[in-house]
Amino acid sequence: MVRPLSLAQHTLFADLIEQGGDGLFDPDFPENGSFLIRPGRSGVSLSSGHVYYQGYRSAADDADRSKRFARYVGRADDLSVMDRVAQFQRIKAVRAERATNVRALIGTGMPRPDRITGRLVEALAKAGLFHSDAVLLGDGAYQAYGGLLGVCQSKTLCKAMNDRPIVTMAVRDRDRLGDVLDALRRVDPSFASNPSDTVSSAAATYRSASGAQVAIAIAPITNARIKTPADPARSAGTPGAASGLFRACHQ
Template structure:
């Protein structure tokens, strides 16, 4: 797997810092004030902004235990936003550096949601649009066949949405500012709530959340107070995927700061969800892409010396019980290609050695 030149990896880091500074200044102008608030014995940062009539509006910022957020609060000041320079950096990274820009629609949608506050409210970009950012995060060139998409998937933890006491502007308005043809998709349960939105060309934006236990929640949209009127579909295994997400940059226009799953978690999660898809129609196409993306990440994580990261999250998934073990075994034994099985064997063997686990003999691969 070809690595991206260090010059461009360094440029991405610089772009990320500049883009995050610009987004921070837009969200939290100098005339406002940060406040530390304790909610259920945990400390969070909020931002109070005068509303011009003697009152104030309050925005959620994030947990006080997040060192990056706290550092920015402590050094809050207006940052110079060099928009043109950042656009040139994005162009260099995608045209010369081997990194990946999203398609125009995906980029515009994520930009609109980010500007509305999605990632400030701890939303996580998942699916193929998130996968596209891993070229920059891992410093490797990703194959084009693994990055094509026609949708955008967004996740938010249910408890976070209930507790932040802040919300996006109406989701319909944000999406229609990108394309006026976006409309809510009727939910399969018959509920009046919508967790998905689609435009006239079939591009779909879907909101997901972690399942809260009983399978009775699976077919019902969850009310998400922070999502601007959108609900979210509860999804098994999603809590594993969005645990400890990473900040990075989506290479659209001048760079859009986003939050994405850890790539090791993404790879393990794709193995699991591939086993839950049907074997016909569009579901089969998505299953094949799940497996291809997982295989690409096995190789990329191994080549970039992140085998221990993979071994840790694989072991975490394995310890979650028989249903998880069955899914991982099924994916490994009957869904991966021969090359994918070899890559999985290699990264697990190396990763287990690095973290002090026994060699991975529990799953008989190569069959």
């Protein structure tokens, strides 16, 4: 059963969209990490020290397991570096607010994806696929688009039909398939294309060692833009809108 969102749900979802703007995510420094300033050789002042980012990346053999890493960013007396650190702190603060809003929306009955599906959709959004006229299909679409349409989809429609995560999407440009695979491998390096796919095929499928699958349909190229209600090609699929639900609820 589809039911309209209440005023409170509309307000929470609007806040979530605002908190999901492109400027509130830094692909180089994910929010699950932190910055560390180490003093210089003199050991007297941090302003003469060096800035490092400590983060986590998926283990090569297990997408659910992360390995810690450190990356040198620059000198602490470099204003551009410290501006990046300050922006990161703002991003982390918004992340906490975003997670609170998502928990509240889920508590009111809004659907949520499983953790792996959320991470996959987030990676595709960060890769800019949804800015290039790509749209979600199937389970992912039902889970993401309801808020934009002002409704709460039925749990039957939003429930995944398979035990293993499956993300389905359509893209216009076959040349973007390489970007899809690169994005997926940032989540799980074991993702690979289906050997049966050929250049002339109408679709591509990528699978991970754990069984997660991403299916891509190649939409025919026409003069018309790919659109669904509320044009989620420019909204729900992008980091600036309903994919905020995917971003936060699986963190």
